[in-house]
Amino acid sequence: MQNTKVAGRIIAVQGPVVDIKFPTAGDVPNIFSVINSKTVDGQNVVMEVAEHLPGNIARCIAINSTINLQRNQPAEVTGSSICIPSGDALYGRIINILGEPIDQKEIPKTQESLPIRKPEMGSNVRIKKSEHKSFEVMETGIKIIDLLFPLVKGSKNGILGGAALGKSILTLEIIQHIVKKYQGSCVFVGVGERIREGNELYYELIKHDVLSKTMMVFGQMNEPPGARFGVAMTGITMAESIQRKNQDVLLFVDNIFRFVQAGAEISTLLGRVPSETGYQPTLISEASEFHERIRTSQGMGGSITSVEAVYVPADDLTDPAVVAIFSFLDSILVLSRERIQLGLYPAIDPLLSSCANLDIDIVGKDHFEIAQEVIHIFQRYEELRRIVLVVGIDELSSSDRILYERARKLQNFLTQPFFVAEAYTGKKGEYVSLDATLEGCRKIISGKVDHKPEEEFYLIGAL
Numbered sequence: 001m002q003n004t005k006v007a008g009r010i011i012a013v014q015g016p017v018v019d020i021k022f023p024t025a026g027d028v029p030n031i032f033s034v035i036n037s038k039t040v041d042g043q044n045v046v047m048e049v050a051e052h053l054p055g056n057i058a059r060c061i062a063i064n065s066t067i068n069l070q071r072n073q074p075a076e077v078t079g080s081s082i083c084i085p086s087g088d089a090l091y092g093r094i095i096n097i098l099g100e101p102i103d104q105k106e107i108p109k110t111q112e113s114l115p116i117r118k119p120e121m122g123s124n125v126r127i128k129k130s131e132h133k134s135f136e137v138m139e140t141g142i143k144i145i146d147l148l149f150p151l152v153k154g155s156k157n158g159i160l161g162g163a164a165l166g167k168s169i170l171t172l173e174i175i176q177h178i179v180k181k182y183q184g185s186c187v188f189v190g191v192g193e194r195i196r197e198g199n200e201l202y203y204e205l206i207k208h209d210v211l212s213k214t215m216m217v218f219g220q221m222n223e224p225p226g227a228r229f230g231v232a233m234t235g236i237t238m239a240e241s242i243q244r245k246n247q248d249v250l251l252f253v254d255n256i257f258r259f260v261q262a263g264a265e266i267s268t269l270l271g272r273v274p275s276e277t278g279y280q281p282t283l284i285s286e287a288s289e290f291h292e293r294i295r296t297s298q299g300m301g302g303s304i305t306s307v308e309a310v311y312v313p314a315d316d317l318t319d320p321a322v323v324a325i326f327s328f329l330d331s332i333l334v335l336s337r338e339r340i341q342l343g344l345y346p347a348i349d350p351l352l353s354s355c356a357n358l359d360i361d362i363v364g365k366d367h368f369e370i371a372q373e374v375i376h377i378f379q380r381y382e383e384l385r386r387i388v389l390v391v392g393i394d395e396l397s398s399s400d401r402i403l404y405e406r407a408r409k410l411q412n413f414l415t416q417p418f419f420v421a422e423a424y425t426g427k428k429g430e431y432v433s434l435d436a437t438l439e440g441c442r443k444i445i446s447g448k449v450d451h452k453p454e455e456e457f458y459l460i461g462a463l
Contacts, residue, residue, distance in 0.1 A: 006077045008058070010037060013069050016062040016224040017269045018047055020075045021055065028058050029077045032117050035060055037075040039068035046098060047075070048082065048226060050270060061226035061266055063097060081117050084234055085110035086241040091185075094202065094216040097231045102218065103202075114241055116233040118293070135362045138305070141177040141431035142170075144348050144414040147441065148371055149331050149355040150363055151178075153248060154296035154303040158256075158326055160310045160317070161335030161347070167309040168197055170335075170346050171254055172204055172420045174307055177431060178250055179210040185242045186210070186250045189235030190218040192228040192258025204420055215242075221258075225269070228262035236293045236304075243302040250305050251294065257311040260287065260321040277320045284324050291328035317352075331355040344415050345459070350378050367434070370441050374410060377445070381407030402447070405454065409444050412457035430461030439463065 006027045012019040020035060022028050029035065035047045035058070047060035062069075063082075084099030087110035094103040097116075101107055136153040140146055151157060151174075159167050179186045190198050198218050205211040215238050219231030235253065242249040253259075260283065267280030275281055296303040310326065313319050315337060326332050336349035360368040384396065384404045396404060419429030440463035443449050449463070457463075 008035070008075045008077070010069065010071055010073045010075055011057070013066055013071065015269060016066055016226055018045075018060045018062055018066065018069070018075075019053070020047075020058050020060060022058065023056070025056050027077075028052055028056055029079075030081075032081045034078045034080060034082055035075050036078060037069065037073050039066075039073075040070055041068050043068065045069055046082075048230070050266070059270065061269070062224055063226045063230065065224065081115045082230065082234075083113040083115050084237060086112045086114045086238070090215045090238065091213060092211045092215075094198075094218060095234075096217065097219055097227050097234045099234070114237050116230065116237045135357070137357075137363060137434075138178060138182065139434050140174050141181070141433070142173060142346065143416055143432050143437045143440075144346060144350065145174075145333070146432075146434045147367075147374065147414070147437050148350055148358065149333055149348070149353060150357050150367075151305070151307075152330070152357045152362060153305050155330040155357060156291065156294055156306045156308070156328060157331040157333070158308045158310050158329040159333045159335065160312050160322065160326065162312045162315040162337060165335035165337060165340055165347055166345065167311070167335065168193075168254055169418060169421055170333075171252055171307060171309050172201065173418045173429075175214075175250070175252055176204070176208045176210060176419060179213055180208070182248070184213070184248050184250055186214040186252065187235055187239045187242070188214060188216045189232060189251070189253045190216070190220065191232050191235075191253060191255055192219060192221050192223075192262060193254055195220050195222065197254070208419070225262040225265035228258055229266055232256070232259045232290050236290060239304050240293065243296075243304055245302070247302040248305070249302060250307070252307050254309040255311050256290075256308040256325055257313075257321060259290065260325065264321075275320070279320050283320065287324045287328065291325075330357060344411060345418070345421075346416065350375060350414075351382065367438060370438055370445070373445055374441055377403060377407045377410060381411075402450070406444055406447070406450070408454045409449065409452075409457045410441065412454050413440055413444060413460070413463065415459050416461070417459050427459060432461050436462035 008020040008022040011021045029049050031049050033049045037045045046063040049058045050061045051059040053059055085108050089108040089110050093108055096102050138151045138153055140151055159170055161167050205214055217234050219227040239249045239251045263286045264280045294304050294306045312322050332354050334349050334352040335347045339347035358371055384400055417427035417430050422429055
Protein backbone atom coordinates (compact mmCIF):
# COMPACT_ATOMS: atom_id res chain seq x y z
CA MET A 1 0.00 0.00 0.00
CA GLN A 2 1.15 3.53 -0.77
CA ASN A 3 2.47 5.67 2.06
CA THR A 4 -0.37 8.10 2.80
CA LYS A 5 2.15 10.81 3.77
CA VAL A 6 3.75 10.91 0.32
CA ALA A 7 3.16 14.32 -1.23
CA GLY A 8 3.98 15.81 -4.59
CA ARG A 9 3.79 19.29 -6.08
CA ILE A 10 1.45 20.45 -8.83
CA ILE A 11 3.55 21.61 -11.78
CA ALA A 12 0.84 22.16 -14.43
CA VAL A 13 -2.94 22.63 -14.61
CA GLN A 14 -4.63 22.42 -18.01
CA GLY A 15 -8.37 22.41 -17.42
CA PRO A 16 -9.22 19.09 -15.73
CA VAL A 17 -5.71 17.67 -16.42
CA VAL A 18 -3.22 18.16 -13.59
CA ASP A 19 0.48 17.16 -13.64
CA ILE A 20 2.02 16.35 -10.24
CA LYS A 21 5.76 15.86 -9.67
CA PHE A 22 7.03 13.53 -6.94
CA PRO A 23 10.47 13.45 -5.24
CA THR A 24 11.44 9.94 -6.43
CA ALA A 25 10.17 7.34 -8.92
CA GLY A 26 9.09 5.13 -6.00
CA ASP A 27 6.77 7.87 -4.72
CA VAL A 28 4.72 8.02 -7.94
CA PRO A 29 1.31 6.45 -7.11
CA ASN A 30 -0.33 3.64 -9.07
CA ILE A 31 -2.66 4.23 -12.01
CA PHE A 32 -6.21 5.06 -10.75
CA SER A 33 -4.86 6.06 -7.32
CA VAL A 34 -6.57 9.05 -5.73
CA ILE A 35 -4.61 12.24 -5.01
CA ASN A 36 -6.05 15.14 -3.00
CA SER A 37 -5.11 18.80 -3.19
CA LYS A 38 -6.68 22.13 -2.25
CA THR A 39 -7.43 25.31 -4.18
CA VAL A 40 -6.31 28.72 -2.91
CA ASP A 41 -9.74 29.23 -1.32
CA GLY A 42 -9.60 25.89 0.53
CA GLN A 43 -11.81 23.74 -1.76
CA ASN A 44 -10.80 20.07 -1.96
CA VAL A 45 -9.82 18.77 -5.42
CA VAL A 46 -9.88 15.01 -5.97
CA MET A 47 -7.76 13.63 -8.81
CA GLU A 48 -7.28 10.18 -10.31
CA VAL A 49 -3.90 9.13 -11.76
CA ALA A 50 -4.26 8.49 -15.50
CA GLU A 51 -0.66 8.33 -16.79
CA HIS A 52 2.95 8.13 -15.62
CA LEU A 53 5.27 10.56 -17.40
CA PRO A 54 9.10 10.72 -17.37
CA GLY A 55 10.64 12.72 -14.53
CA ASN A 56 8.54 11.23 -11.68
CA ILE A 57 5.39 12.98 -12.95
CA ALA A 58 1.85 11.62 -12.56
CA ARG A 59 -0.70 13.04 -15.00
CA CYS A 60 -4.10 13.12 -13.30
CA ILE A 61 -7.72 13.73 -14.27
CA ALA A 62 -9.63 15.93 -11.82
CA ILE A 63 -12.96 14.55 -10.60
CA ASN A 64 -14.22 17.96 -9.49
CA SER A 65 -13.55 21.55 -10.54
CA THR A 66 -9.95 22.82 -10.78
CA ILE A 67 -10.95 26.51 -10.57
CA ASN A 68 -8.43 28.37 -8.32
CA LEU A 69 -6.01 25.41 -8.27
CA GLN A 70 -2.41 26.71 -8.44
CA ARG A 71 1.00 25.44 -9.45
CA ASN A 72 3.25 24.44 -6.54
CA GLN A 73 0.28 23.44 -4.40
CA PRO A 74 1.03 20.26 -2.39
CA ALA A 75 -0.86 17.12 -3.46
CA GLU A 76 -1.27 14.17 -1.10
CA VAL A 77 -1.51 10.52 -2.15
CA THR A 78 -4.35 8.70 -0.37
CA GLY A 79 -3.01 5.21 -1.06
CA SER A 80 -6.21 3.83 -2.58
CA SER A 81 -8.44 4.13 -5.64
CA ILE A 82 -11.92 5.71 -5.58
CA CYS A 83 -14.13 3.80 -3.11
CA ILE A 84 -17.85 4.24 -2.47
CA PRO A 85 -20.06 3.20 0.47
CA SER A 86 -21.99 -0.04 0.08
CA GLY A 87 -25.16 -1.20 1.81
CA ASP A 88 -28.88 -0.68 2.31
CA ALA A 89 -28.32 2.88 3.58
CA LEU A 90 -27.94 3.95 -0.08
CA TYR A 91 -31.58 3.12 -0.94
CA GLY A 92 -33.49 6.31 -1.64
CA ARG A 93 -30.27 8.35 -1.75
CA ILE A 94 -28.41 10.25 -4.48
CA ILE A 95 -24.61 10.14 -4.46
CA ASN A 96 -21.85 11.31 -6.79
CA ILE A 97 -18.90 9.37 -8.24
CA LEU A 98 -17.03 9.62 -4.90
CA GLY A 99 -19.96 8.26 -2.87
CA GLU A 100 -20.73 11.69 -1.38
CA PRO A 101 -24.43 12.57 -0.91
CA ILE A 102 -25.79 15.27 -3.23
CA ASP A 103 -29.39 15.17 -1.95
CA GLN A 104 -28.68 17.54 0.98
CA LYS A 105 -29.07 14.73 3.52
CA GLU A 106 -26.60 13.20 5.97
CA ILE A 107 -23.73 10.98 4.81
CA PRO A 108 -24.93 7.34 4.41
CA LYS A 109 -23.77 5.19 7.34
CA THR A 110 -22.40 1.95 5.90
CA GLN A 111 -20.05 -0.74 7.20
CA GLU A 112 -18.28 -1.43 3.92
CA SER A 113 -16.77 0.52 1.05
CA LEU A 114 -15.98 -0.85 -2.41
CA PRO A 115 -13.48 0.29 -5.09
CA ILE A 116 -15.19 1.30 -8.34
CA ARG A 117 -12.35 -0.13 -10.47
CA LYS A 118 -11.75 -3.86 -10.72
CA PRO A 119 -8.24 -5.10 -11.50
CA GLU A 120 -9.38 -8.45 -12.93
CA MET A 121 -12.78 -9.55 -14.16
CA GLY A 122 -11.72 -13.13 -14.89
CA SER A 123 -11.71 -14.26 -18.51
CA ASN A 124 -11.76 -18.02 -17.99
CA VAL A 125 -14.51 -19.77 -19.92
CA ARG A 126 -16.23 -22.31 -17.68
CA ILE A 127 -18.57 -24.57 -19.58
CA LYS A 128 -20.78 -26.31 -17.05
CA LYS A 129 -24.32 -27.52 -17.29
CA SER A 130 -25.19 -25.44 -14.21
CA GLU A 131 -24.04 -22.26 -16.00
CA HIS A 132 -26.73 -22.59 -18.67
CA LYS A 133 -29.19 -19.74 -18.47
CA SER A 134 -32.78 -20.16 -17.46
CA PHE A 135 -34.63 -17.31 -19.15
CA GLU A 136 -37.20 -15.31 -17.23
CA VAL A 137 -39.19 -12.74 -19.19
CA MET A 138 -40.02 -9.55 -17.26
CA GLU A 139 -43.31 -7.89 -18.14
CA THR A 140 -43.02 -4.11 -18.60
CA GLY A 141 -46.70 -3.33 -19.28
CA ILE A 142 -45.62 -1.51 -22.47
CA LYS A 143 -47.30 -3.27 -25.40
CA ILE A 144 -44.69 -2.89 -28.13
CA ILE A 145 -41.81 -3.91 -25.82
CA ASP A 146 -43.55 -6.96 -24.33
CA LEU A 147 -44.68 -8.12 -27.78
CA LEU A 148 -41.62 -7.60 -29.99
CA PHE A 149 -38.67 -6.89 -27.65
CA PRO A 150 -39.19 -8.93 -24.46
CA LEU A 151 -37.08 -7.88 -21.48
CA VAL A 152 -35.28 -10.94 -20.09
CA LYS A 153 -33.77 -11.04 -16.62
CA GLY A 154 -29.98 -10.67 -16.89
CA SER A 155 -30.05 -9.11 -20.37
CA LYS A 156 -28.59 -5.83 -21.67
CA ASN A 157 -31.10 -3.57 -23.41
CA GLY A 158 -30.56 -0.27 -25.20
CA ILE A 159 -32.96 2.54 -26.09
CA LEU A 160 -31.39 4.34 -29.06
CA GLY A 161 -32.54 7.69 -30.37
CA GLY A 162 -31.60 11.24 -31.28
CA ALA A 163 -32.53 14.36 -29.36
CA ALA A 164 -36.11 14.70 -28.04
CA LEU A 165 -37.38 11.26 -29.10
CA GLY A 166 -38.45 10.10 -25.63
CA LYS A 167 -35.50 8.01 -24.34
CA SER A 168 -35.70 9.35 -20.78
CA ILE A 169 -39.53 9.12 -20.65
CA LEU A 170 -39.45 5.50 -21.83
CA THR A 171 -36.72 4.67 -19.30
CA LEU A 172 -38.76 6.23 -16.46
CA GLU A 173 -41.88 4.28 -17.47
CA ILE A 174 -39.95 0.98 -17.46
CA ILE A 175 -38.47 1.78 -14.01
CA GLN A 176 -41.89 2.50 -12.56
CA HIS A 177 -43.55 -0.68 -13.89
CA ILE A 178 -40.76 -3.17 -13.24
CA VAL A 179 -39.70 -2.01 -9.77
CA LYS A 180 -43.34 -1.99 -8.63
CA LYS A 181 -44.27 -5.34 -10.18
CA TYR A 182 -41.17 -7.35 -9.29
CA GLN A 183 -40.30 -5.59 -6.00
CA GLY A 184 -36.68 -5.63 -7.14
CA SER A 185 -33.83 -3.26 -6.41
CA CYS A 186 -32.95 -0.56 -8.89
CA VAL A 187 -29.79 1.47 -9.53
CA PHE A 188 -30.16 4.59 -11.66
CA VAL A 189 -26.97 6.05 -13.15
CA GLY A 190 -27.22 9.58 -14.56
CA VAL A 191 -24.23 9.97 -16.88
CA GLY A 192 -23.70 13.45 -18.30
CA GLU A 193 -27.39 14.35 -18.49
CA ARG A 194 -29.27 17.48 -17.45
CA ILE A 195 -29.71 18.33 -13.76
CA ARG A 196 -33.38 19.04 -14.51
CA GLU A 197 -33.90 15.41 -15.58
CA GLY A 198 -32.31 14.09 -12.39
CA ASN A 199 -34.55 16.35 -10.33
CA GLU A 200 -37.66 15.18 -12.23
CA LEU A 201 -36.64 11.54 -11.79
CA TYR A 202 -36.30 11.96 -8.03
CA TYR A 203 -39.80 13.37 -7.64
CA GLU A 204 -41.30 10.82 -10.07
CA LEU A 205 -39.85 8.00 -7.94
CA ILE A 206 -41.36 9.57 -4.80
CA LYS A 207 -44.73 10.03 -6.55
CA HIS A 208 -44.89 6.38 -7.64
CA ASP A 209 -43.56 5.04 -4.32
CA VAL A 210 -40.45 3.31 -5.68
CA LEU A 211 -37.75 5.60 -4.21
CA SER A 212 -37.20 3.25 -1.24
CA LYS A 213 -36.00 0.50 -3.64
CA THR A 214 -33.81 2.76 -5.76
CA MET A 215 -30.17 3.87 -5.48
CA MET A 216 -29.08 6.83 -7.59
CA VAL A 217 -25.68 8.10 -8.68
CA PHE A 218 -25.30 11.22 -10.82
CA GLY A 219 -22.43 12.69 -12.81
CA GLN A 220 -24.20 15.63 -14.42
CA MET A 221 -23.61 17.51 -17.66
CA ASN A 222 -21.92 20.44 -15.84
CA GLU A 223 -19.25 18.26 -14.19
CA PRO A 224 -15.70 17.62 -15.47
CA PRO A 225 -15.20 14.68 -17.88
CA GLY A 226 -13.48 12.65 -15.13
CA ALA A 227 -16.71 12.61 -13.09
CA ARG A 228 -18.94 11.87 -16.10
CA PHE A 229 -16.70 9.01 -17.20
CA GLY A 230 -16.17 7.44 -13.78
CA VAL A 231 -19.79 7.65 -12.61
CA ALA A 232 -20.72 4.70 -14.86
CA MET A 233 -18.22 2.57 -12.92
CA THR A 234 -19.68 3.80 -9.62
CA GLY A 235 -23.13 2.73 -10.82
CA ILE A 236 -22.10 -0.77 -11.86
CA THR A 237 -20.24 -1.19 -8.53
CA MET A 238 -23.47 -0.36 -6.67
CA ALA A 239 -25.37 -2.90 -8.80
CA GLU A 240 -22.72 -5.57 -8.12
CA SER A 241 -22.96 -4.96 -4.36
CA ILE A 242 -26.72 -5.73 -4.50
CA GLN A 243 -26.13 -8.72 -6.78
CA ARG A 244 -23.68 -10.26 -4.30
CA LYS A 245 -26.54 -10.43 -1.75
CA ASN A 246 -28.39 -12.87 -4.06
CA GLN A 247 -30.77 -10.12 -5.19
CA ASP A 248 -31.83 -9.26 -8.71
CA VAL A 249 -31.05 -5.69 -9.67
CA LEU A 250 -32.18 -3.41 -12.48
CA LEU A 251 -29.48 -1.05 -13.77
CA PHE A 252 -30.73 2.02 -15.64
CA VAL A 253 -28.17 4.23 -17.37
CA ASP A 254 -29.09 7.60 -18.87
CA ASN A 255 -27.08 8.22 -21.02
CA ILE A 256 -24.34 5.73 -21.92
CA PHE A 257 -23.30 7.83 -24.95
CA ARG A 258 -22.21 10.58 -22.52
CA PHE A 259 -19.86 8.01 -20.93
CA VAL A 260 -18.17 7.51 -24.31
CA GLN A 261 -18.22 11.27 -24.94
CA ALA A 262 -16.48 11.95 -21.60
CA GLY A 263 -13.91 9.27 -22.50
CA ALA A 264 -13.24 11.11 -25.78
CA GLU A 265 -12.70 14.39 -23.88
CA ILE A 266 -10.27 12.72 -21.47
CA SER A 267 -8.41 11.04 -24.33
CA THR A 268 -7.96 14.38 -26.13
CA LEU A 269 -6.84 16.13 -22.93
CA LEU A 270 -4.24 13.40 -22.37
CA GLY A 271 -2.89 14.02 -25.88
CA ARG A 272 -3.83 10.69 -27.45
CA VAL A 273 -4.22 10.66 -31.22
CA PRO A 274 -7.95 10.34 -32.00
CA SER A 275 -9.37 7.87 -34.49
CA GLU A 276 -10.47 9.03 -37.95
CA THR A 277 -13.96 9.94 -36.69
CA GLY A 278 -12.66 11.96 -33.71
CA TYR A 279 -13.37 9.38 -31.02
CA GLN A 280 -10.76 8.02 -28.62
CA PRO A 281 -8.56 5.13 -29.85
CA THR A 282 -9.67 3.15 -26.76
CA LEU A 283 -13.40 3.41 -27.62
CA ILE A 284 -14.12 -0.33 -27.85
CA SER A 285 -12.12 -1.29 -24.75
CA GLU A 286 -13.83 1.41 -22.64
CA ALA A 287 -17.31 0.32 -23.77
CA SER A 288 -16.43 -3.32 -23.05
CA GLU A 289 -14.91 -2.51 -19.63
CA PHE A 290 -18.33 -1.24 -18.55
CA HIS A 291 -20.58 -3.76 -20.31
CA GLU A 292 -18.63 -6.89 -19.38
CA ARG A 293 -19.26 -6.12 -15.70
CA ILE A 294 -23.01 -6.46 -16.35
CA ARG A 295 -23.06 -10.22 -15.97
CA THR A 296 -25.10 -12.93 -14.33
CA SER A 297 -23.30 -16.07 -13.15
CA GLN A 298 -23.75 -18.84 -10.64
CA GLY A 299 -21.07 -17.46 -8.32
CA MET A 300 -22.61 -13.97 -8.04
CA GLY A 301 -26.07 -14.98 -6.83
CA GLY A 302 -28.50 -12.44 -8.29
CA SER A 303 -28.76 -11.00 -11.78
CA ILE A 304 -28.15 -7.57 -13.30
CA THR A 305 -30.61 -6.47 -15.99
CA SER A 306 -29.59 -3.25 -17.70
CA VAL A 307 -31.63 -0.71 -19.64
CA GLU A 308 -29.41 1.93 -21.25
CA ALA A 309 -30.51 5.09 -23.02
CA VAL A 310 -28.16 5.76 -25.95
CA TYR A 311 -28.10 9.20 -27.57
CA VAL A 312 -27.63 8.95 -31.34
CA PRO A 313 -25.85 12.06 -32.72
CA ALA A 314 -27.76 13.53 -35.69
CA ASP A 315 -29.91 10.35 -35.81
CA ASP A 316 -26.92 8.53 -37.37
CA LEU A 317 -27.06 4.87 -36.34
CA THR A 318 -23.68 4.25 -38.02
CA ASP A 319 -21.88 6.62 -35.61
CA PRO A 320 -18.83 4.69 -34.24
CA ALA A 321 -19.79 5.32 -30.60
CA VAL A 322 -23.33 4.02 -31.15
CA VAL A 323 -22.05 0.95 -33.04
CA ALA A 324 -19.52 0.24 -30.26
CA ILE A 325 -22.28 0.36 -27.62
CA PHE A 326 -24.97 -1.67 -29.35
CA SER A 327 -22.56 -4.48 -30.18
CA PHE A 328 -22.87 -5.41 -26.46
CA LEU A 329 -26.67 -5.25 -26.28
CA ASP A 330 -29.16 -8.13 -26.44
CA SER A 331 -32.05 -5.87 -27.36
CA ILE A 332 -31.94 -2.63 -29.35
CA LEU A 333 -35.00 -0.35 -29.31
CA VAL A 334 -34.55 2.32 -32.00
CA LEU A 335 -36.69 5.43 -31.58
CA SER A 336 -37.76 7.00 -34.88
CA ARG A 337 -38.22 10.71 -35.58
CA GLU A 338 -40.71 9.83 -38.32
CA ARG A 339 -42.93 8.03 -35.80
CA ILE A 340 -42.74 11.03 -33.44
CA GLN A 341 -43.97 13.25 -36.28
CA LEU A 342 -46.88 10.83 -36.81
CA GLY A 343 -47.69 11.02 -33.09
CA LEU A 344 -46.94 7.33 -32.46
CA TYR A 345 -45.76 7.02 -28.84
CA PRO A 346 -43.60 5.22 -27.78
CA ALA A 347 -41.78 5.93 -31.05
CA ILE A 348 -40.05 2.52 -31.27
CA ASP A 349 -39.47 1.53 -34.90
CA PRO A 350 -40.36 -2.20 -35.07
CA LEU A 351 -38.32 -2.78 -38.24
CA LEU A 352 -35.11 -0.94 -37.29
CA SER A 353 -35.11 -2.43 -33.77
CA SER A 354 -33.99 -5.97 -32.93
CA CYS A 355 -34.09 -8.39 -30.03
CA ALA A 356 -32.10 -11.59 -29.48
CA ASN A 357 -34.64 -12.69 -26.85
CA LEU A 358 -37.58 -12.97 -29.25
CA ASP A 359 -37.03 -16.71 -29.45
CA ILE A 360 -39.57 -19.53 -29.38
CA ASP A 361 -37.67 -21.22 -26.50
CA ILE A 362 -37.84 -18.03 -24.40
CA VAL A 363 -41.27 -16.52 -25.10
CA GLY A 364 -43.22 -19.62 -26.16
CA LYS A 365 -44.82 -20.71 -29.45
CA ASP A 366 -47.98 -18.56 -29.31
CA HIS A 367 -46.15 -15.31 -28.48
CA PHE A 368 -43.43 -16.00 -31.05
CA GLU A 369 -45.88 -16.68 -33.90
CA ILE A 370 -47.97 -13.57 -33.19
CA ALA A 371 -44.82 -11.40 -32.97
CA GLN A 372 -43.48 -12.78 -36.28
CA GLU A 373 -46.83 -12.16 -37.98
CA VAL A 374 -46.89 -8.56 -36.68
CA ILE A 375 -43.34 -7.95 -38.01
CA HIS A 376 -44.31 -9.49 -41.38
CA ILE A 377 -47.39 -7.21 -41.60
CA PHE A 378 -45.25 -4.14 -40.80
CA GLN A 379 -42.69 -5.11 -43.46
CA ARG A 380 -45.42 -5.49 -46.09
CA TYR A 381 -47.04 -2.24 -44.90
CA GLU A 382 -43.80 -0.32 -45.58
CA GLU A 383 -43.84 -1.59 -49.19
CA LEU A 384 -47.54 -0.75 -49.64
CA ARG A 385 -47.14 2.67 -48.00
CA ARG A 386 -44.72 3.76 -50.72
CA ILE A 387 -47.15 2.58 -53.40
CA VAL A 388 -50.06 4.42 -51.73
CA LEU A 389 -48.03 7.65 -51.58
CA VAL A 390 -47.66 7.51 -55.38
CA VAL A 391 -50.94 6.06 -56.72
CA GLY A 392 -53.34 6.17 -53.75
CA ILE A 393 -55.02 3.45 -51.68
CA ASP A 394 -57.73 2.78 -54.30
CA GLU A 395 -55.16 1.19 -56.64
CA LEU A 396 -54.33 -1.60 -54.15
CA SER A 397 -55.82 -5.09 -54.57
CA SER A 398 -58.52 -6.02 -52.05
CA SER A 399 -56.15 -8.34 -50.11
CA ASP A 400 -53.40 -5.70 -49.99
CA ARG A 401 -55.89 -3.06 -48.89
CA ILE A 402 -57.09 -5.27 -46.00
CA LEU A 403 -53.47 -5.89 -44.92
CA TYR A 404 -52.69 -2.15 -45.22
CA GLU A 405 -55.63 -1.21 -42.97
CA ARG A 406 -54.82 -3.93 -40.41
CA ALA A 407 -51.20 -2.71 -40.29
CA ARG A 408 -52.39 0.82 -39.50
CA LYS A 409 -54.63 -0.54 -36.73
CA LEU A 410 -51.72 -2.56 -35.32
CA GLN A 411 -49.49 0.51 -35.52
CA ASN A 412 -52.06 2.53 -33.55
CA PHE A 413 -52.76 -0.31 -31.11
CA LEU A 414 -49.07 -0.49 -30.15
CA THR A 415 -49.17 3.17 -29.03
CA GLN A 416 -49.89 3.75 -25.36
CA PRO A 417 -50.36 6.61 -22.87
CA PHE A 418 -47.61 6.63 -20.21
CA PHE A 419 -48.04 7.22 -16.48
CA VAL A 420 -44.94 9.45 -16.36
CA ALA A 421 -46.31 11.60 -19.22
CA GLU A 422 -49.78 12.20 -17.71
CA ALA A 423 -48.89 15.80 -16.82
CA TYR A 424 -47.97 16.55 -20.46
CA THR A 425 -50.65 14.58 -22.34
CA GLY A 426 -53.63 14.86 -20.01
CA LYS A 427 -54.28 11.16 -20.67
CA LYS A 428 -54.30 8.58 -17.89
CA GLY A 429 -51.44 6.08 -18.14
CA GLU A 430 -52.18 2.47 -19.10
CA TYR A 431 -50.47 -0.75 -17.98
CA VAL A 432 -51.26 -3.59 -20.40
CA SER A 433 -50.49 -7.21 -19.52
CA LEU A 434 -48.73 -9.41 -22.08
CA ASP A 435 -51.83 -11.64 -22.42
CA ALA A 436 -53.99 -8.59 -23.22
CA THR A 437 -51.42 -7.40 -25.78
CA LEU A 438 -51.31 -10.80 -27.51
CA GLU A 439 -55.11 -11.04 -27.52
CA GLY A 440 -55.45 -7.55 -29.03
CA CYS A 441 -52.94 -8.34 -31.78
CA ARG A 442 -54.64 -11.67 -32.45
CA LYS A 443 -58.01 -9.93 -32.95
CA ILE A 444 -56.53 -7.38 -35.38
CA ILE A 445 -54.56 -9.99 -37.38
CA SER A 446 -57.55 -12.37 -37.65
CA GLY A 447 -59.86 -9.60 -38.91
CA LYS A 448 -62.28 -9.62 -35.95
CA VAL A 449 -62.08 -5.83 -35.68
CA ASP A 450 -61.92 -4.97 -39.40
CA HIS A 451 -65.21 -3.05 -39.04
CA LYS A 452 -63.72 -0.57 -36.53
CA PRO A 453 -61.97 2.63 -37.68
CA GLU A 454 -58.20 2.83 -37.03
CA GLU A 455 -58.66 5.94 -34.83
CA GLU A 456 -60.28 3.79 -32.12
CA PHE A 457 -56.98 1.94 -31.59
CA TYR A 458 -54.84 5.05 -31.01
CA LEU A 459 -53.38 5.63 -27.52
CA ILE A 460 -55.50 3.03 -25.75
CA GLY A 461 -54.73 0.25 -23.28
CA ALA A 462 -56.12 -3.24 -23.93
CA LEU A 463 -58.67 -3.95 -26.67
